Amino acid sequence: MNAAIPHPDCSDLSDAELARRFGARDPAAVRAITQRHNQRLFRAAWAVLRNHAEAEDVVQTTYVRAFAAIESFEGRASLSTWLTRIALNEALGRARAARRRRARLDADSVTDLDQYREKLMQGSKAQDGPETAAAVKQVSRLLEAAIAGLPTEFRLVFVMQQVEGLSIEEIAQTLGILPATAKTRLVRARRRLQQALEADLKDSLAGAFPFAGADCAALTERTVAAICGDD
Numbered sequence: 001m002n003a004a005i006p007h008p009d010c011s012d013l014s015d016a017e018l019a020r021r022f023g024a025r026d027p028a029a030v031r032a033i034t035q036r037h038n039q040r041l042f043r044a045a046w047a048v049l050r051n052h053a054e055a056e057d058v059v060q061t062t063y064v065r066a067f068a069a070i071e072s073f074e075g076r077a078s079l080s081t082w083l084t085r086i087a088l089n090e091a092l093g094r095a096r097a098a099r100r101r102r103a104r105l106d107a108d109s110v111t112d113l114d115q116y117r118e119k120l121m122q123g124s125k126a127q128d129g130p131e132t133a134a135a136v137k138q139v140s141r142l143l144e145a146a147i148a149g150l151p152t153e154f155r156l157v158f159v160m161q162q163v164e165g166l167s168i169e170e171i172a173q174t175l176g177i178l179p180a181t182a183k184t185r186l187v188r189a190r191r192r193l194q195q196a197l198e199a200d201l202k203d204s205l206a207g208a209f210p211f212a213g214a215d216c217a218a219l220t221e222r223t224v225a226a227i228c229g230d231d
Contacts, residue, residue, distance in 0.1 A: 015079040023070035025228040034063060034220040037080060040164055041087040042211040047159040048091035050148045056211070056219060058094065062087040063223045077173060084174050088156075095152070144209070146193055154189035157182055163209065 010018060010032035021029035041062055045055035065086050066073075073082055147155060156175065160166045168186070172179040 016073075016075045019070055019073045019075075019079060022067065022227075027224050027228050030063075030224045030227050031220055033079070033083075034223050035216070037083050038216050038219060039211055040080065041083060043159050043164055043209055044084050044087050044156070045091040046209055047156045048088065048095050048152060054094065055091070056215070058087055058091045060219055060223055060226070061090050064226055065090065067227050081170070081174050085176075088175070150189055150192060154185050154192065157185040158189040158193075159209075161186055 010021070010029050013021070013029075013032075018029055018033060022033055038059060041059045042055050045058035045062075046052070049055050049058070062083060066083055069086075073079070077085075147158065150158060157171055160171045160174070161168070166174070168179050168182050171186075172182045175182065
């Protein structure tokens, strides 16, 4: 195992240096990266999969894949963008695999799967604690279901812009599309949601799809163990 490089505070490190320490299995760097990006990666994965447990698994897989490919990070895009692309590729791959599985099912099996659709579309799972309680007050199940019902290409852009606060240019860079395309998708997503959403949508969305507290900390520790633990 490579010796960890002790560095208790990584907040002032550049993306390149943070990536180098991540590749060196520095626990401080691994924690800094996961704590900084867990929420954004979770939201991107949820926007594709619409399932909390699957999205959480995608986040951890993203860090493991990023560690394996860390030497390919050249710093041309931000570390955040690079990680988000990995997460989106993983989530989209799982979505395609799920569609292929559904396509192989007969009509009776499809009927059975439909019984679980409502549960899968609930998005964030219920949890105890003040963070979740505040989020539940801000965002209704109807809101999450409405967003989950958008086509994937609209849902991704909407979550990235309205929930995560990315600019059109950042979204376009992350998804590999033109800014004009990203803007068009956002406009269409807003139109589809117009009747379901309140005028103060942006303020309400601040606590949507919570992934913090105990869950976030637990995923961080699992990632540190997976990357920094003994081989």
